[in-house]
Amino acid sequence: MKITIQDVEFSYNGFPVLKNVNNKFEKGDLVALVGPNGSGKSTLIKCMNGILKVRKGTVLIDDRSISSFSPNELAREMAYVPQSENRKAVLNVFDIVLLGRKPYINWKPTEQDLRITSDILNSLNLDHLAMRDFNKLSGGQQQSVYIARALAQEPDILLLDEPIANLDIRHQIEVLDLLKSLSQKGITVIIALHDINMAARYASKIMMLRDGKVFAGGGREIITKENIENLYDIKVKIIENNGHTFIIPDGLQKHH
Amino acid sequence: MSAQVLSQYQDYRKKRLYFFLILFLLLFVVIVLSLFSGSADISLRDLYKIISGEGPAVSRQIIYKIRLPRITGAFLAGTALSVSGAVIQSILRNPLASPFTLGISGASAFGAAFAIIVLGAGSSYSGSNDMAVISNPYLVTVSAFLWSLSSVAIILLLSKYRGATPEIIILSGIIISSLFGAGISAMQYFSDNVQLASIVFWTFGDMGRASWENSLIIAVILVPALIFFMSQSWNYKSLQSGDEYAKSLGVNVSGVRLTGLVAASLATAVVVSFYGIIAFVGLVVPHIVRRIIGGDEQFLIPASAICGGTFLLLSDTLARTIISPVILPVGILTSFVGAPLFLFLLIRGMGKDYWT
Numbered sequence: 001m002k003i004t005i006q007d008v009e010f011s012y013n014g015f016p017v018l019k020n021v022n023n024k025f026e027k028g029d030l031v032a033l034v035g036p037n038g039s040g041k042s043t044l045i046k047c048m049n050g051i052l053k054v055r056k057g058t059v060l061i062d063d064r065s066i067s068s069f070s071p072n073e074l075a076r077e078m079a080y081v082p083q084s085e086n087r088k089a090v091l092n093v094f095d096i097v098l099l100g101r102k103p104y105i106n107w108k109p110t111e112q113d114l115r116i117t118s119d120i121l122n123s124l125n126l127d128h129l130a131m132r133d134f135n136k137l138s139g140g141q142q143q144s145v146y147i148a149r150a151l152a153q154e155p156d157i158l159l160l161d162e163p164i165a166n167l168d169i170r171h172q173i174e175v176l177d178l179l180k181s182l183s184q185k186g187i188t189v190i191i192a193l194h195d196i197n198m199a200a201r202y203a204s205k206i207m208m209l210r211d212g213k214v215f216a217g218g219g220r221e222i223i224t225k226e227n228i229e230n231l232y233d234i235k236v237k238i239i240e241n242n243g244h245t246f247i248i249p250d251g252l253q254k255h256h
Numbered sequence: 257m258s259a260q261v262l263s264q265y266q267d268y269r270k271k272r273l274y275f276f277l278i279l280f281l282l283l284f285v286v287i288v289l290s291l292f293s294g295s296a297d298i299s300l301r302d303l304y305k306i307i308s309g310e311g312p313a314v315s316r317q318i319i320y321k322i323r324l325p326r327i328t329g330a331f332l333a334g335t336a337l338s339v340s341g342a343v344i345q346s347i348l349r350n351p352l353a354s355p356f357t358l359g360i361s362g363a364s365a366f367g368a369a370f371a372i373i374v375l376g377a378g379s380s381y382s383g384s385n386d387m388a389v390i391s392n393p394y395l396v397t398v399s400a401f402l403w404s405l406s407s408v409a410i411i412l413l414l415s416k417y418r419g420a421t422p423e424i425i426i427l428s429g430i431i432i433s434s435l436f437g438a439g440i441s442a443m444q445y446f447s448d449n450v451q452l453a454s455i456v457f458w459t460f461g462d463m464g465r466a467s468w469e470n471s472l473i474i475a476v477i478l479v480p481a482l483i484f485f486m487s488q489s490w491n492y493k494s495l496q497s498g499d500e501y502a503k504s505l506g507v508n509v510s511g512v513r514l515t516g517l518v519a520a521s522l523a524t525a526v527v528v529s530f531y532g533i534i535a536f537v538g539l540v541v542p543h544i545v546r547r548i549i550g551g552d553e554q555f556l557i558p559a560s561a562i563c564g565g566t567f568l569l570l571s572d573t574l575a576r577t578i579i580s581p582v583i584l585p586v587g588i589l590t591s592f593v594g595a596p597l598f599l600f601l602l603i604r605g606m607g608k609d610y611w612t
Contacts, residue, residue, distance in 0.1 A: 071506035080504035089551030102505045118262040
């Protein structure tokens with residue numbers, strides 16, 4: 001589905017975090033939100049699915065404001081994968097993924113909820129983990145389970161907050177390949193991402209945030225030496241190879 | 257392959273249903289045990305006759321007027337304390353939380369002391385057997401209940417003002433408890449011997465005050481609360497993954513937390529107001545249940561309810577018989593059993609995830 005961010009502003013305790021943010025993403029886009037720590041990436045993601053209430057402006061799904069959705073309705077359109085969870089209670093992987101059916105469940109899950117859950121585990125090759133204690137999985141496996149749980153919501157839009165931050169490079173690629181294949185199936189995937197090389201490689205659209213403002217937005221063409229250097233206050237080298245862009249950090253930029 | 261996972265999971269759920277079957281069997285055994293235990297000997301044949309409406313009048317009186325009301329009372333009280341503990345631990349995401357975390361025990365003990373000293377419910381006479389007697393038990397109960405509601409109200413107000421985060425709620429509970437503790441000390445300082453004895457006597461959790469009327473009043477609050485908790489089990493389950501994630505699933509986080517706290521507090525307050533402070537049931541029983549069947553509230557809530565009722569009934573049966581003919585207040589026994597049990601759980605759980 002199409003998602004439009006319109007004049008969004010947000011503050012934490014009077015401190016403005018997002019200032020007049022605008023953008024628009026189409027169905028099937030794989031969007032990378034990039035920018036320095038504290039630039040408002042996570043906050044923007046939370047504003048998009050209504051975890052945080054925007055102070056001004058709106059977020060529209062196919063031209064309908066998210067504030068006009070009921071909470072369950074919104075949760076069926078949009079799923080959120082948090083950066084990490086401080087989970088104490090013990091549940092197995094199947095139960096965790098089944099939790100994603102929550103927006104469809106009243107008293108208890110139906111046969112259909114169970115079937116959808118097992119189909120998703122199957123399609124992500126997580127069958128062998130289904131009965132394992134979630135807390136005992138590796139970081140990479142946990143991230144895949146979180147994504148499976150989000151897919152159980154049968155969303156059209158998937159929002160992920162730093163999904164590869166704690167993963168080794170192989171698992172990073174696995175997760176991003178998976179997200180790419182989901183976007184090719186028509187899900188709009190929006191990822192807050194620190195790794196600009198991965199953003200350059202995977203994203204179809206890039207949104208650069210700095211100090212709560214849109215610094216630049218567009219396709220991969222906005223990954224230029226100038227943009228990256230000014231976005232992060234660093235010096236970089238850009239290498240083009242086989243149609244791919246590689247960003248190599250080259251020290252800090254001197255402030256004037 | 258997907259069908260295989262599904263059937264694995266369905267087997268797993270079936271196993272939990274067997275667990276419930278075992279719980280009901282256990283409950284039945286404990287009820288029967290409790291019916292037979294006591295200073296009057298009642299044989300199986302007598303019991304059969306009594307149930308079919310015959311048998312000696314004295315035995316009938318003992319079963320219908322003394323043992324059955326006490327069994328029902330203990331079961332309902334244990335159920336209320338344990339299920340409230342399970343719910344409060346879940347919604348505050350804190351394994352140390354219990355029905356008393358919110359200051360309910362302190363507040364209701366204060367309420368009882370207030371009725372005994374200020375309203376004069378305990379000062380009129382002391383019985384010939386040197387036992388402090390509360391002359392107006394209903395006044396004490398009502399006062400205990402109203403004061404325990406005040407602790408709930410304070411927490412609701414605080415969390416409305418500062419946001420209902422688990423940390424704020426737990427810290428408020430601790431502070432309210434110590435405030436009421438100070439209040440009790442002050443009143444005790446100014447009380448006479450009989451009043452002092454009455455207060456102390458009241459705070460021992462004791463099922464000797466059980467009656468059909470008390471049970472009915474408790475059930476009127478407990479049954480709707482149980483249904484409400486069951487209807488909320490998926491919301492509570494969502495909260496385990498954090499407030500933000502729960503919100504993204506469409507859960508009204510602060511609403512779910514506050515309504516759950518109020519329902520659990522009411523169920524606890526009504527029990528404490530009638531029977532005094534029965535420690536550890538609401539803390540230990542949900543812990544044990546979590547260890548056996550895991551942290552899925554859909555099963556945890558009903559299992560905690562049945563286990564708590566069975567546990568308190570068994571404890572009360574022991575308390576009646578362990579140093580017969582003296583009948584111990586069950587609150588003393590649950591503390592004696594509960595504290596080592598809790599330590600044992602802690603030590604066994606070291607090095608593992610705490611909340612398993």
